[in-house]
Amino acid sequence: MKNMISEQYQQAVFDTDRQLALQIVQNAIDNGVLPEEIVFDIVVPSIEDSISSVSERRYTNLAQHFMASQIAAEVTEMMVPLFRQAPEIVGKMVIGTSSGDFHGLGKRIVKGCLKAQMIEVTDLGLSVPAERFVDQAVELGAAVIGISSMMAHTARSENGSIGVRRLLKERGLEQQIRIIVGGTPYNHDERLYRTVCADAWARNGIEAGAVIVRLLGEIRP
């Protein structure tokens, strides 16, 4: 039955039909599916399916990513209080847009996806200086810094990923903290993440979730 529910949920998310997705979740709960199963066997696989769609070059779009992320976050928020045990946080990250960049959509999509995967995300907001990224990551014990940029000059700025790398190096933190970048300039130049000294990049907010999980796995003792 769970497979069938999962397929129905995935289709509703793919169709950006929030009401139907929430109804499917409610019906599942009514039929005895556990809240933990809703999150880990239905919501998380749905995010993974969205990632497969992108990697298989099926035509997906920003609105689908936005809705998939929002629905995942909404369902997770509803389910977690119903868990028998508080879920284990598998990692922490800080996220923000690069200095001078005021486009926040990408990081919102990332946050929604990561919530379902039990990753604690602290949103540092818009136009975040390099020093603040590093200071906050240290203070909060975050192992990943996510930097979103929509414009070429903010992606390449000395006060963006390049500045974060310099500070990590100066403070001897490169083994403890990874940098992931994303946003339009990276989609137009797949080597740009190396130019700006990041460890990884993602084509979109949905894919970023998977890459961040991998980076956290690299850091975890």
Place this chain on the structure above:
Amino acid sequence: MTTALERLFLTAQGIPTDRIPVFCNMLEQGAIELGLPLKEYYSKGEYVAEGQLRLQKKYGHDNVWGLFYVGKEAELLGCRNIIYASDGPPNVGDMVVRTLDDIEKLKVPDDITSHPAFAEIKICMDILRRECAGRIPICAYVTSSMTLPAILMGMEKWLDLLMNGPAEARDLMLEKCNQFFRKEIRAYREAGANVLVYANAFGSLDIIPERFFRELSLPWIRRDLEEGGVEGVVYYCGGARMNPVIDQVYQATGIGTFYLSPLDDIATGKGIINGRALCGGVINDIELIDWTPEQVRMEVKRMLQAGMPGGKFFFGTILMPMSVPEQNIHAMIDAAIEFGAES
């Protein structure tokens, strides 16, 4: 000698000319030419016009712009805070629509041309018309009803409203943006613009699902263009791909020019257009920053080989980042002129 305007006109008609038109979209680079900080440069229409004229003279491309920066449209609708950078385009720093109630309050100026934010645009356009009319195409940038809300309320909030409703608020937003659009495109035409770049990121399937495109984008594209017609209008999705929607947009509107994304396959786009309209092949100007001049030359050659067969093709850029080196701009335009002259 063929002028840039004649070249564009002849190419659009499918009539062979000396070479393909070469559109190079540089805005902030004008400030570099004048040696001015960006904030000062954008404060006067004289500066922007002079920057555009100097750039055109220096590089020899086939267009000039009356556009200052994209946030100008937000200023015309009440935005009072533009955030300037030293190395890139200004950002809108004050969302005009913060809550759904603000949509009701959003005031579209009765006469855009008398709005203080249009005054310097008008000065710029007057100079460009005086210096370029009948010789060089003058471009204006007009954002579609479906896309304008993204700069008035932010991309997140607009996507939220678009996907989750309430539908009444969404439709009111679109209605007001459409009122503004019709006035804006008329104002630019009257000011002398003969290339109207219709910016519609929300008219790309990279941004919205097919169903939303059919049910919302396409009807609003029709409404945007029904009053003023499509003369000089260029369909542009802000760098997002458009090949999957070209046929529907053409059938719905008869738009005469499609300006592809760097991520669109040029030969595929030409095939879909199938001689019905002019096709702009657009270079990836993010990679242009780091390519060597020889790589730039080879990329331009590749693009032109894909796009030129059958005619009705021209070369273009997105809004080029300031950090594209001058030598690469020269290499790009020189290559487009050289390979674009081959029959």
